[in-house]
Amino acid sequence: MPAFMEPFRIKAVEPIPFPTAAERRRALGDAGFNLFRVPARAITIDLLTDSGTSAMSSAQWAALLDGDESYAGARSYERFEAVVRELTGYEQVIPVHQGRAAERILLGRLLRPGDVSVANTHFDTTRASVEAAGATAVDLPSEEPAPAPFGGDISVPALRRLLEGPDGAGVRCVVLTVTNNAGGGQPVSLDNVAAARELCTAHGVALLLDASRFAENAYLITERDPAHAGRAPRDVAREVFALADGCWASLKKDGIANIGGLIALRDPELARRCRDHLIAVEGFPTYGGLAGRDLDALAQGLREVTEPAYLRYRAQTARWFGDRLAEAGLPVLQPTGCHAVYVDAAQLLPHVPAHQFPATALANELYLAGAVRVTELGTLVFGRPDPAGGDDLPAPRELVRFCLPRRVYTKSHLEYVAETAATVVAKAAEIPGYRVVEQTGSLRHFTAVLAPTSPRGPAGPGEPPPRARTNGPPAPR
């Protein structure tokens, strides 16, 4: 009996590419050593993100055919609104095309120049929206030493100090990102949401959720908090929503669809301002930049995503995959969450300083070794240029994220990734750092051009001579 298995069978398949070592090297060089710029046709296993990369169920594909493409007041919107209201308890439901549109619209209506937004951790696009509104984003992540069951919590003592201190009056909202993507994909506990609620009420501050992974957060509460063991994840999710004033979400995650997002609020006046702006930038408020069929796929996805068997499989996959990567020699952050496994690149590559992007270095090496694509969440994403013109100010951690698209890859795909990782670990000491050649001001990691800090040998450090293999998986090196 396997420890777990995928709780679905496969109905449609898509071939995956197997580029040779020479093709991988060329693709990465042509991409300016930035995996975001590598074309998908040169990727074997794509763990870049769990966002918009899910496989839809047969019920979701069937729901697409029911899509009502009326410009205004479509039945698809009514079905979407009903599911979101039932789940969140918020009356005001506004669809948008993806999470960052929700952030830009909502935070742009809520925040004024000089305001402060406080979070367990603002995701990068959230931070960008806060700053675009002229406000300041302050992260107060949990100070519990790892491994903590609820490492995604906001630090309640630090939040209290801020709200009661001289800068407290400037705080306009507290944001809980559930789960805490930038903070290692760790869940936020129900007790933490309740404590944040109490402080927000006492200080007249709005409590908002970035609910992009609300179902995974709810499931992890049932696994890790004995007070909620055995509860239905949907009920726990409802309880979390009930404590907040509203939420936004990228539904490309727990909507289990390829596009979509939402704003859902209690406050009709704030919702009115959001809708007015939505019309200018996204579309009419009953479709918000989406097709009617997308809303139907999302409504069905939002029903499926809280099924206990599905969520148990998500958590078990991450745990099992984390164990395989740890066996391969990668320093895996424990405990694993649901949507990704995080690895500490600084620990693996102590010879690469933060300003030479150790997380990028590890991610690029995994690509060169086996066309595996993962994400850097280190100084390239969260670091800041030094105002004095010196080395970049480092991110708090140099993480590499192996994301798990929903219902897409099987155990054998992930075994291949672990084998690839083992070959990278074997030559960790030779892996070079990187320097930025070109970058933009904000969200630079999407487009930056990089170069290795030390020249690679004729075949690159540790790379075997190019092989002519084109019709099967490359043996990881």
Ligand SMILES: Cc1ncc(COP(=O)(O)O)c(C=O)c1O
């Ligand atoms: C926690 C969180 N918030 C917001 C976003 C932005 O969502 P989107 O990519 O749909 O714009 C993401 C995307 O990864 C996310 O993980």
